[in-house]
Amino acid sequence: MAISFAEENYLKIIYRLSESTSDDISTNAIAELTQNKAASVTDMLRKMSEKGWVNYQKYQGVRLSEAGEKIALDIVRKHRLWEVFLVNKMGFNWDEVHEIAEQLEHIESEVLIDKLDAFLDYPRTDPHGDPIPNKKGELPQLGYIPLANMPMGKAGKLVGVAQDSAVFLQLLTKLNLKLGANLEITEINAFDLSVSLRIDGNPPVLISHEVAKNVLIKR
Amino acid sequence: MAISFAEENYLKIIYRLSESTSDDISTNAIAELTQNKAASVTDMLRKMSEKGWVNYQKYQGVRLSEAGEKIALDIVRKHRLWEVFLVNKMGFNWDEVHEIAEQLEHIESEVLIDKLDAFLDYPRTDPHGDPIPNKKGELPQLGYIPLANMPMGKAGKLVGVAQDSAVFLQLLTKLNLKLGANLEITEINAFDLSVSLRIDGNPPVLISHEVAKNVLIKR
DNA sequence: AATAATTTTTAGTCTAGTCTAAAAATTTTA
């Protein structure tokens, strides 16, 4: 039996949640991102556990198994490659491609993705600066990570940005976020993933997840 | 409620069947192409009739309504544009693209299709010579006829094929029958209607009536 | 025209994926 769109979406979302924590992922967190009710999530976790894609213990949250992570990385790879295609070849803006890529990521053809990868010249990151896994599911080591992926309480140095749009860079300047700044996360708000950030030892300021995703730091 | 993949497939298949007849389309014919049972087709016809996409009378077969035909043509447009993309940009052979296009045709984004159309330079036909409907659902008038209908001794140019199954397309490739080839009928055998065919001035080769029916030429 | 064969529809069932409401378990708070 082939994997369904619903299952692919659950795996992808569990993967995304796992990127920013080493804890088990909660039913509610998944429910919020899938836009389903918690009861539906519980049901699906049980099924995916049967199939060996997740390790799930009632009330204890869930983690991707090795097999599940491989599938998730493949979907992430497809999503991000299609985003590069949409921006670089089709002329979309970086803020217009996510919804379309949500559909395209489910297209099933390994050879198509290989050819697309070549056609796009083997990009290492998508239009939002996110790393693109290779065929084997290995993420390129960029030496920097999005601020959004830095764990609570940790510090790093701002070494780049994932895009160059004027509005974005103007916002960074206004926030006093410049190259070389020392950044320390003091809080991550679960509701909107916004981040409280201490810049060069100053009192924390709040930035959105969208900004945090596009600020690249080195630990 | 948005249209489902299943509904899109039914509409597309009813459209395809309508291309080669002016009769109402039978439940069984649809069942064969959708690979469903007749009972399931009856069920879906009832539902699609409710939605105004088909005109359906119990036991009397079905026809696309104006609205249904518009949807079908949109899916056909997407299918054929994606096939052009796969062959012209991704380097697939013409016998490798149909299955992938069956998936891509369901991607929902009008602006994506407009951009793809432009990116491909507004092709009028797909890799199999089939006409690509424009945004409004209008088909270019190509003036093609089956090779089987061309009289003895006459010549024409291969401009399309009437089906895109992989086995058929692979046979054409083996016979050196590709789009643009110059074809001259040197003999028609009364017994089985097989055809002796001179391709681009080379010594004649024999092809079956079945092949001749599915090769489209322009005089 | 009656009978036989075929096609189509109906009736009832199943699975995937969702939901709501209520129960159970866990976590937080006093």
Added chain:
DNA sequence: TAAAATTTTTAGACTAGACTAAAAATTATT
């Protein structure tokens, strides 16, 4: 640490889209 709040699971129901078996309608054949 007991009560309260929150999270998670269970139980039961629903829809879409499929199926099988049997009934009904249509079409073909004597």
